[in-house]
């Protein structure tokens with residue numbers, strides 16, 4: 001193992017999954033540094049979301065290995081992977097619709113609020129103390145995106161952009177070491193996207209965590225990612241800094257190949 | 264001080280129960296309580312508790328149970344055995360009722376654990392079919408269960424009373440399909456009301472805590488709940504076993520209100536009846552469960568003549584509610600009313 005891999009928060013080797021006859025991901029090898037912002041890009045259907053589902057164990061890999069902070073996640077459940085340090089958002093937003101904004105974040109805090117079922121039922125001192133702390137922490141987290149004043153609003157009544165931001169806050173509440181964002185800017189207008197870029201950087205700097213994001217908005221990807229991985233048909237076709245990626249002929253081929261022919 | 268919405272609802276529910284208690288006391292002291300109504304008091308409380316218990320599973324946890332009468336039955340018969348066999352050692356009926364309810368809840372809770380462990384780790388609607396089977400199995404087992412007590416302790420058999428081998432001073436407590444006979448009625452309206460309040464405290468405080476939030480998160484979006492670090496099986500178990508134990512407590516309260524109680528009282532129809540209370544009162548709505556269970560238990564008594572048609576009326580009402588609930592136009596109309604009410608409520612705060 002190289003020095004770089006030893007320091008990495010996440011290392012995958014020969015990772016892959018098949019769905020029936022379809023190989024959705026194959027030979028996926030990456031390593032993410034503890035304070036890195038990494039981009040994962042590729043055409044539609046390339047396998048990006050599937051990679052997130054493998055890392056979070058929504059899918060069990062068909063082959064290969066995932067090392068999270070040096071620990072093999074082979075036998076971990078999605079819940080254990082979260083406790084071990086990976087949090088994520090979803091391409092098709094998955095909020096708890098009928099619950100409030102605050103309650104959504106509180107669910108992210110679940111593992112970090114220290115009182116048991118009986119303290120809850122009998123309203124023991126631990127309940128009051130921890131509920132107060134959780135409430136304050138929730139407002140602090142919501143404040144990253146200036147959403148503290150929406151704490152009491154039902155999640156499904158939020159505008160689209162705010163729902164995406166709430167998903168990020170909920171993920172952060174679990175205190176991850178690695179944050180996976182699946183198309184965080186989808187459906188946002190340019191000024192919202194601009195704001196989001198600043199906030200992703202702020203989150204990395206303040207929380208000192210690694211971020212990997214899938215995004216189709218190239219301005220965002222090129223603007224904040226230090227390194228970019230490009231996948232096509234489930235395989236890595238290029239890896240490097242934004243400048244390297246922009247000038248990589250294979251990437252241009254994968255992305256623009258079709259369009260060139262049209263022109 | 265500004266109270267949170269769910270705190271208000273909790274206090275509303277305690278208020279309703281206390282008000283009911285006071286009204287009954289006033290009616291009783293004024294001699295206005297008819298005998299038939301007096302006889303309905305404990306069943307009302309028992310069914311309200313059953314509806315609350317089932318709503319914890321159906322409304323809060325989002326799972327379907329079609330055999331809650333089975334847990335009620337387990338609580339009822341274990342409660343009766345406890346009460347009858349302790350008659351000598353604990354003469355105080357209140358204390359004996361307390362013990363019977365506690366043991367009833369414990370046994371029903373154990374039944375809940377036994378069902379929950381294999382079923383709740385699966386994803387899908389398996390609980391409905393397994394609880395349905397459980398209800399039937401429990402009924403059939405109790406139909407051939409014989410329990411007796413004598414100086415040497417409890418005796419049990421699945422054949423007949425003769426094979427219990429009771430001593431001369433022995434007494435048969437549970438007599439197969441005849442059920443428990445010669446039960447000393449020790450359930451009181453006061454005791455039942457206190458049990459209902461305790462059940463409300465447990466359910467409402469559980470729901471409005473970190474644990475309840477986790478249970479609802481799993482109901483609303485299991486994948487997101489897991490990704491947020493919420494263990495799924497553990498929280499489904501908490502909701503289901505708590506519900507089963509409460510149903511057992513309700514069963515003990517119910518059974519100790521009668522001198523005779525047969526296993527067939529707790530059949531599939533009873534399970535569905537309780538589900539009807541929950542659906543009519545509003546899934547996840549505890550206030551609704553209290554009111555629906557109370558009204559629908561009193562109603563047939565008040566309209567004695569129509570009692571024969573009770574199940575028919577229930578079926579029709581249930582179908583109508585389902586149709587109304589699934590029709591998008593009626594839905595949006597009801598939602599509109601809800602939103603309007605909410606806005607007005609918000610304005611008043």
Ligand SMILES: Nc1ncnc2c1ncn2[C@@H]1O[C@H](COP(=O)(O)OP(=O)(O)OP(=O)(O)O)[C@@H](O)[C@H]1O
Nearest residue numbers: 019022024042043044045046047048049050051091
């Ligand atoms: N559960 C599944 N069963 C079968 N096939 C699947 C499953 N999940 C993903 N796939 C297939 O794997 C491939 C990759 O899908 P994936 O969703 O990962 O693409 P993506 O890169 O995220 O695309 P997009 O940019 O559109 O979100 C697709 O061909 C998809 O149909």
Ligand SMILES: [Mg+2]
Nearest residue numbers: 048049050091
């Ligand atoms: Mg995708």
